[in-house]
Amino acid sequence: MLKYITKRLLLIIPVLIGISLLSFLIIHLSPGDPLSLKYGLNPEISPQAKEYMNKLYGLDKPIIVQYVEWFKRILTLDFGTSFIDDRNVLEKIKERLPATLILNILSLILIFVIAIPVGVVSAVKHRTVFDKITTFFLYLGFSMPSFWFALILIYIFGFKLNLFPISGISPWYLEFLSPMEKFLTFLKHLFLPLITLSLLGLTGLAKYTKSSMLEILNQEYILMAKAKGLSAKRVIYIHALKNALLPIITIIGFAIPGLISGSFIIETVFSWPGMGRLAYEAIMSYDYPTIMGIGIISTFLTLIGILISDILYAIVDPRIRV
Amino acid sequence: MSLKPSCQEQNKIIKISSVLRNYKKLNNQAPLLCVAVLIFLLGLTYFTFANDTRFCGDSFVSGDLADARVLVPFLADDTASASICGFIFSGLTKIDKDLHVIGDLAESWDISEDKKVITFYLKKNIFWHDKTPFTANDVKFTFEQILDPQNKSPYGSNYKNIEKIEIVDPYTVRFYYSVAYAPALSKLGVGIIPEHICKNKKYSDFSDSPVGTGPYIFKKWLKNQFIMLSANSIYYEHIPFIQQYISRTIPDQSVQFLELLSGGIDQASLTPDQYFYRTNQKVFRQNFNIYKYLSLGYTYMGYNLKDELFADKRVRQALSYAIDKKRIIQGVLLGLGEECSGPFSKNSEYYNNNAETYSYNKEKAMQLLNESGWHDINGDGILEKNGKKFRFTLITNQGNKTREDIAVLVQEDLAKIGVKVDVRTIAWSAFLNEFIDKRKFQAVILGWSIPIDPDCYSVWHSDNIGGNGLNFVSYKNEKVDELIKKGRETFNTDMRARIYQEIHSLIADDAPYTFLFVPYATVSISKRFRGIAVEKSGIYYNFIDWYVMPDEQKFNFINK
Numbered sequence: 001m002l003k004y005i006t007k008r009l010l011l012i013i014p015v016l017i018g019i020s021l022l023s024f025l026i027i028h029l030s031p032g033d034p035l036s037l038k039y040g041l042n043p044e045i046s047p048q049a050k051e052y053m054n055k056l057y058g059l060d061k062p063i064i065v066q067y068v069e070w071f072k073r074i075l076t077l078d079f080g081t082s083f084i085d086d087r088n089v090l091e092k093i094k095e096r097l098p099a100t101l102i103l104n105i106l107s108l109i110l111i112f113v114i115a116i117p118v119g120v121v122s123a124v125k126h127r128t129v130f131d132k133i134t135t136f137f138l139y140l141g142f143s144m145p146s147f148w149f150a151l152i153l154i155y156i157f158g159f160k161l162n163l164f165p166i167s168g169i170s171p172w173y174l175e176f177l178s179p180m181e182k183f184l185t186f187l188k189h190l191f192l193p194l195i196t197l198s199l200l201g202l203t204g205l206a207k208y209t210k211s212s213m214l215e216i217l218n219q220e221y222i223l224m225a226k227a228k229g230l231s232a233k234r235v236i237y238i239h240a241l242k243n244a245l246l247p248i249i250t251i252i253g254f255a256i257p258g259l260i261s262g263s264f265i266i267e268t269v270f271s272w273p274g275m276g277r278l279a280y281e282a283i284m285s286y287d288y289p290t291i292m293g294i295g296i297i298s299t300f301l302t303l304i305g306i307l308i309s310d311i312l313y314a315i316v317d318p319r320i321r322v
Numbered sequence: 323m324s325l326k327p328s329c330q331e332q333n334k335i336i337k338i339s340s341v342l343r344n345y346k347k348l349n350n351q352a353p354l355l356c357v358a359v360l361i362f363l364l365g366l367t368y369f370t371f372a373n374d375t376r377f378c379g380d381s382f383v384s385g386d387l388a389d390a391r392v393l394v395p396f397l398a399d400d401t402a403s404a405s406i407c408g409f410i411f412s413g414l415t416k417i418d419k420d421l422h423v424i425g426d427l428a429e430s431w432d433i434s435e436d437k438k439v440i441t442f443y444l445k446k447n448i449f450w451h452d453k454t455p456f457t458a459n460d461v462k463f464t465f466e467q468i469l470d471p472q473n474k475s476p477y478g479s480n481y482k483n484i485e486k487i488e489i490v491d492p493y494t495v496r497f498y499y500s501v502a503y504a505p506a507l508s509k510l511g512v513g514i515i516p517e518h519i520c521k522n523k524k525y526s527d528f529s530d531s532p533v534g535t536g537p538y539i540f541k542k543w544l545k546n547q548f549i550m551l552s553a554n555s556i557y558y559e560h561i562p563f564i565q566q567y568i569s570r571t572i573p574d575q576s577v578q579f580l581e582l583l584s585g586g587i588d589q590a591s592l593t594p595d596q597y598f599y600r601t602n603q604k605v606f607r608q609n610f611n612i613y614k615y616l617s618l619g620y621t622y623m624g625y626n627l628k629d630e631l632f633a634d635k636r637v638r639q640a641l642s643y644a645i646d647k648k649r650i651i652q653g654v655l656l657g658l659g660e661e662c663s664g665p666f667s668k669n670s671e672y673y674n675n676n677a678e679t680y681s682y683n684k685e686k687a688m689q690l691l692n693e694s695g696w697h698d699i700n701g702d703g704i705l706e707k708n709g710k711k712f713r714f715t716l717i718t719n720q721g722n723k724t725r726e727d728i729a730v731l732v733q734e735d736l737a738k739i740g741v742k743v744d745v746r747t748i749a750w751s752a753f754l755n756e757f758i759d760k761r762k763f764q765a766v767i768l769g770w771s772i773p774i775d776p777d778c779y780s781v782w783h784s785d786n787i788g789g790n791g792l793n794f795v796s797y798k799n800e801k802v803d804e805l806i807k808k809g810r811e812t813f814n815t816d817m818r819a820r821i822y823q824e825i826h827s828l829i830a831d832d833a834p835y836t837f838l839f840v841p842y843a844t845v846s847i848s849k850r851f852r853g854i855a856v857e858k859s860g861i862y863y864n865f866i867d868w869y870v871m872p873d874e875q876k877f878n879f880i881n882k
Contacts, residue, residue, distance in 0.1 A: 032751020038399060039476055040754040043773065043780040045399075046479035047790040052471055085391045086474070086526045095545050151576065159580045166581050172383065172548040172568045173877065271572045273546035286751070 005311065012303045017071075019299050020292070024067045027291055033059065034083045034286035057083060070289075074296065080289035084281070089293040092278060099169055100262040100274035103190070107197040108255055115202040116248070119209025123244075124236055126214060134206070141203040150196045150269040157192060165189050167271035193270045197263065205251065213244040246317055253309025257301035261294075378553070380870040381566035381877040382851065385578045385587035389546045389571040393532040394525050395513025396468045396475040402569070409551055409567060409865075410451075411513025411534035414442055414461065417774050419857035419864070421670050422815075423507045427456065427514060427535065433813055437502035440510075444493040448558050450516045451539045458495040462487045463517035465497075465510075473525065480509045502811040504818065505775040537562045537866045546571050562866035564851075566877070582610070585876075588848040594656040597844050610846045615856050616669060617843040619771040620662050621725070622835040623716070623732060624795045629764050631714055638833040640690035642680035644739045645732055649682075651839050654727040659839040664826035665770065665778055668840055669858035671815065672776040672822035677830040687739050698740050705740040713742040717757060718767040720747040725767045728838065732767070759790045767838075776822045779806050782829065797834040850874040 035053055039045040054060050058069065073080060079089035118138075122131040158166040165171070169189050174182060216222065217240055225235045262276030275294065282290035313320050390403040395411050398404045416426035425431070428442040448456040465487055468475045483506075486498040499506065516533050532540050537559070538551035551567040570587055572578045575596075582590040583605060592601070592612070601612060623645070625632040632638055651659045663679045666672040696705040696712055705712040716732065718725040726747055733743040743765075748757060757763045770781065780786055783806045784798040802825055809821040830837075845861065847854065853868045854861050870876075 032749070032755065036754050036759075037751055040751075041758070041768070041792065042399075042476075043770070043778075043792055044480060045476045046780075049476055049479050050790075053474060053476070056471070056474060081526070085529070086397075087529075088526075092545075154577060154580060159584055162584065166584060166586055167572055167574075167577050168570065168586075169547060170544075172550055172570065173381075175542075268573045269577060271547075271570075271574070271577065273544070273571075277546065277573070 001314070004314075005307075008307050008310070012300075012307075015303060016296070016299060020071070020074075020296055021067060023295050023299075024070065024292060025063065027286075027288055028063050028066070032286060034288065035059070037286055038083075070292065079293040079296075082282070082290045083287045084285055084290070089289050092290060093275070093293060093297065096262075096273060096275050096278045097260060099272060100260060100276070103193055103197060103272065103274065104259045104262070106190070107194055107201060108259070110194065110198040111202040111205055114198070115205035116209050116245070118202070119206040120213055120236075120241060120244070122206075123210045123213035123217060138203045138206055141200055142207070144200065146196065146200050146263070147265045147269050149200060150192070150266060153192050153196055154269070164191050167269075169272055193266055193272055196270075197266055205248075208251070209244065209248070212247055213240060216240045216244045219243075246313070249309050249312045249316065252312070253305040253307075254302075256305035256308065257298045260301060261298055377869050377872065378561065378563050379565055379872070379878055380850070380875040381568060382564045382589070382868070383568045383570060383587045385572045385581055385590040386569050387571075387573055387575065387578070390543075390549060390569070392525075392529045393540070393543075394529050395515065396464070396477055397473075397525060397529070399476050406549055406551070406569060407513050407532075407534075408536070409538040410532050410536045410540050411515070412536045413511035413513050414444075415507055415511040417508070417511070417859060417863070419859050421667065421774060421859050423511070423774070426511065427461075431507075437504075437811065437813060438499045439496060440499070440506060441490070441494060441496045442510075444495065445558060446493055448535055449556050450519075450535055451533045451554060452516075452519070453556070454516065454518055456514075456516075456535050457492040458489045459492070460514050460517045461495045462489055463521070464512070464514045467515070467520070468512070477512065480505075502813075504810055504813050505777040507813075508773075508775040538567050541566075557866070559866060563853075563869035564865075567865075582846065585848075588851065590846055592844045592846055594658045594844070597658060598656055601846070606846075609849055611849055611854070613845045613847065613854065613856055613861050614658075614842050615860050616660060616667075616840050618667060618774075619769055620665070620840045621728070621767070621769040621838045623728075623838060624766050624768060624835045626761065626764055626766075626794075627796045627798075627834055628761060629714075631712070631764065634694045635832060636690045636694040637696070638836075639680070640687040640694075640739070641736065641741070642833050642836040643683045643690070644687035644741070645680075645735050645836055645838075646682040647680075647838055649735075650728055650731050653731055654724050655839070655841055658844060659841040662837045662840045663830050664837060665772070665781065665829065666776050666822060666826060667772045667858075670776065671819040672826070674823035674826035674830075677823075677827040679830075680833070680836065684739060691739065696740075703737075703740055704742050711742065712740065713744070714764040715744045715746055716765045716767065717746045717748055717753065717763050719750045719753045721750070725769075728767055758794050761794060761796065776818065777806070777810055778822075778825070779810065782806060782825070795834050797829075797832070799828060799832055802828050850876065 033054075034057070035050050039050050039053075058066060061069075070080070077090070079093075081087060082089055082092060118134055122134045125131050154166050157163050165185070165188055169186075170182075171177075171185060174185070177185065217236075222235060222240055225239050226232075230239075260275055261279070262272070262274035264276035264280045266272065267274045267276040278290070279294050281287070282294065386402055388400065388402045390398075390406045391400055392398055392403050393407055393410065395407045395413075398407050412426045414426060414428040415423050418424045425445075427444055427448060429445045430443050432441045433439070434441075442461070444456070444458060444461070450456055465481060465484065467473050469478060469481055469484065471478065483499045483501055483503050484497055485500045488496040488498065490496055497506070497510070513534060513536070515528070519533055520528055530543065534540075535558075537554050537557045539554045540549075541552050542548075542550040548568055548570045553562040553565045555561045570581075572581055572587070575593060578587070578590045579592075579596055579600060581587045597612070600606070601610075625638055625641075627633065647661045651657060651661065660668065661679065661681075662668060663677045664674060666674075691705060691712075695707045697707070698705050700706065716729050718729055720726075726745075729745040729747075733745055736743050758766070781792045782797060782802060783793065784803050785791070786793040787796045787798065805821050805825050805828075809818055809825070812818050812821060829835075843860065850870045851868050852871065853864065855864070857863060
């Protein structure tokens, strides 16, 4: 097992190089460049100044040279400085990470807590009224545009009923509040984005659980367990559920990189200062160092996530172990 | 250091007027006159003995679509950063309500006989926010920093004519220019930075805790959430009445509007749609004022003069006559804009009101086209000349809904005179690199912002036709070239006005652009803020004089 893990860990290195090289090339070869975007058609800025800055940022060198330089820096965990504001990329990511992490972790928990029971129950009560109602809502949630749903929530609960703040993560007068008030306003600010993210996020998992559960319930060993005279509860929750949840491990693995990659749409509507907007702004302004920084971190986490789910699989499912 | 005209003194003036207002109100009810007089007297006594700072106070929360990027004046290249820098820093000069250059940190200045040397006499009682005195050293330091390419200031070329900066004494500084350069006075208005802090600090660090001499002191910046500034009690004019200025980043415009209505922010700019259809609600009317003023920018349709289709001046004039600007303003801005005929601010003395405006005239357009040899010979509705159809491609950048809509309206208007227009929208960077920079376009819809100084060398002088210069329509008129040079060397405002008015009418006559409109800025601000008046430069020129009546103040818990 240890040998297997080491081998997999070592395998991450070439994959990481490959992916980073590929994304570096794609970003740099896409039409447009940071400087013409920033200073193009600005009468205050002379073309010479633009050229000089091109040199200063090293954008005049061949792409491969730029990549090698970038890679050398990454090895020392130096992600470079952003083209937008000259600040350290890692600093910028660190600044945004907490807001995204807290929202994503809480919503992930909420999603699992709600989606799995909903999926299981609607599979067990397949084709009953309960099943039909939940299926209806799951499809509704699945097909609803998130920005629209978010705006409706803001309009009703934030604006009309005045129960929750409309946007932001904390009020600007936070420092004048007592610790208890601080905590309460934070919860209030968290509520609407969390609900939006969770309600829309749980539909996929619930449907996944349902279909996987339905498949297991039709297996012969379930029939066998029933024939043996086991109670329905035991059959469903011990024999069926255990097997139905196996594929969920894969989802957990993939959820790990998702934790740091915020949602641009939700963050924009709720003015949430998270990773999604950082990445979006970086992409829109051709801020190569920031794009690559975020890219490499999420690639790394994806690879680790896959590894973790593979290992978990091996632990829980004896059939896979070699 | 002395506290300049203080909050208390200023408050007295406002207080008297408020007492008088109360008195007048009561006076309408004759039987209550006695009471009124009594109250008035009481008010007077109160005013005499009271020594509070009631009119100072409250916070102003602005909702902004984007967060600032860098709070260093000479690095700020986006509107959000520039506007926050304006509160924290002051420059040698500034722009007053009538768009004129006046002294800010400079008390006055002299211009030498040959106009190449400008001597600034600095105000003597100015302190940095950390209470260090401000001197000529800071001025010299700032411009040396801008000119040092290592600091990546995009504005370096504005100051490249400076040969030498000399400190005559701690409060006198002299700029030696290699040529006479009139725009210098407004360009030297860039925010001055403190030498004692910046000389051993990286600008990315300074940007996180900027120190200036401006009316507001930097307090706190949570990236992409808010920036908080507080009133500078040693500001040289007087302490700003509003104690905090907060800029909240709210990237979605409809959410911004909901925040405004529910009191989360005090100021938001309105889209034309919101202006007409969302501000009729009672809640809005009761709580907000709307301010409308011309913004400093214009939208135009430019013709590539290197394209033989547009080489004839009469053709360009005809197209200008054929485009119904009123309809475009109505259609895309719901009327929130004004027609314009030249590249200068309509509020300045440089704008020539007698220049040709090309008001909509289909017949005249037809006549001009016929004169220049375009006729619809085969009767297919499209004009021909020498067997060639009058057909061209109009491009604009993707994602700008206003410009895309204008293109469609122009297409419709020109179809009426037999000109076929194909519209293409192209993503911004490809649009710049592949079409504008390479001059591979026929006609384009774009906008320019209007700088405070009328100098238009970079856009209109024929020197900038080549390379990636901004004169991408390749406009060349020797008279205009000469006048632009002359305008740069003339400091006298009246003489400059004559020069630029002439440039305006020459450009209007040559019609390399069809000037379309100057949009209005529409801003709604909570009614509790008083002292706001629309002037030529907008409304923010006197922000430090805005105030809130004591009984209306909302955020007073902060001063406790």
